[in-house]
């Protein structure tokens with residue numbers, strides 16, 4: 001495993017965005033937990049939502065007085081193939097869990113667990129299926145600590161074979177965190193089951209306020225014409241994010257709104273071996289239509305550019321078919337951009353259909369809703385304003401930190 005260097009963040013900088021009760025509770029809990037040692041483990045420090053969330057949350061917890069280490073598991077190509085299969089099947093894909101895959105998974109777990117022998121943490125928080133079996137090695141660490149497993153994916157209708165395998169591991173943690181109750185089957189007895197919604201960092205380069213002219217200058221570099229409507233989806237190239245469905249919806253809109261442009265903005269996560277295949281798939285579907293821009297971290301997309309695309313878009317889409325949370329929804333709303341999302345998973349926590357955005361189930365609905373918003377800028381503006389206030393109240397980083405502190409505090413005082 002490797003340690004990831006944390007950025008610096010100061011809790012004090014967030015105070016103007018927070019309600020007084022939350023500030024007081026965070027101060028109280030962090031005082032109680034001061035000096036506690038915590039390890040967070042996941043599978044990648046870059047690309048995708050988990051890396052995004054940890055890179056924001058951990059520096060804040062550190063500033064609040066915890067001693068925090070972020071560890072990234074060592075993987076191999078076959079391990080990441082297997083864990084992507086876990087990810088897909090836990091989100092409902094068909095398929096059977098082969099014995100050879102279990103061996104690859106457990107072998108890599110064992111190699112990573114060798115790093116843990118000297119560990120002396122009070123809390124160990126493992127993220128997503130890649131890390132789940134590390135619990136098998138808890139007793140080999142110096143200090144047993146409290147262990148938590150955090151699920152970031154949409155397990156509302158999992159492939160049972162994969163769920164049973166994961167379940168056998170996660171039930172042995174001291175607590176498990178899911179994003180919403182729909183992701184945990186009814187009657188599933190899990191220890192200290194806790195629901196926590198993720199958050200965005202309003203002060204990060206990805207979310208800080210941009211002058212419109214500044215955002216425009218950034219996206220012009222990618223060939224976007226600023227006097228024409230722009231639809232954007234920011235996502236890994238992954239079938240669950242449905243970039244092909246987005247292109248189909250755009251094509252339908254294009255017939256009525258020929259000036260419309262589409263940007264598909266996606267970074268290639270190091271633990272996502274399917275990403276390249278799906279990027280090529282997407283490029284083929286886009287074909288010769290140069291009003292579709294497909295851009296990645298390999299042609300200059302970093303946080304600043306994502307920010308600019310989300311800020312400058314007329315509409316942001318997150319047309320997922322499954323979604324753990326979908327940070328991109330809150331990111332866009334926070335910038336005052338209206339969002340149309342798939343009616344799935346955590347997107348439903350962020351968008352209230354017809355109140356602060358639209359939820360859609362099909363390509364046709366998506367196209368229809370895009371047309372509605374393009375034709376009604378005042379409605380689009382209202383949706384975004386209502387959405388922004390919802391994000392401020394529910395989905396900003398300090399709220400997320402508070403939820404973690406509550407859980408750690410509870411675990412710390414468990415008999």
Ligand code: UDP
Nearest residue numbers: 048049050052234235265266267326327328
């Ligand atoms: N992201 C990015 N660059 C890209 C594509 C995505 O920085 O080119 C970020 C995006 O802004 C968001 C995260 O990756 O912060 C994706 O999180 P989300 O919860 O939407 O999806 P996940 O990848 O976890 O399935």
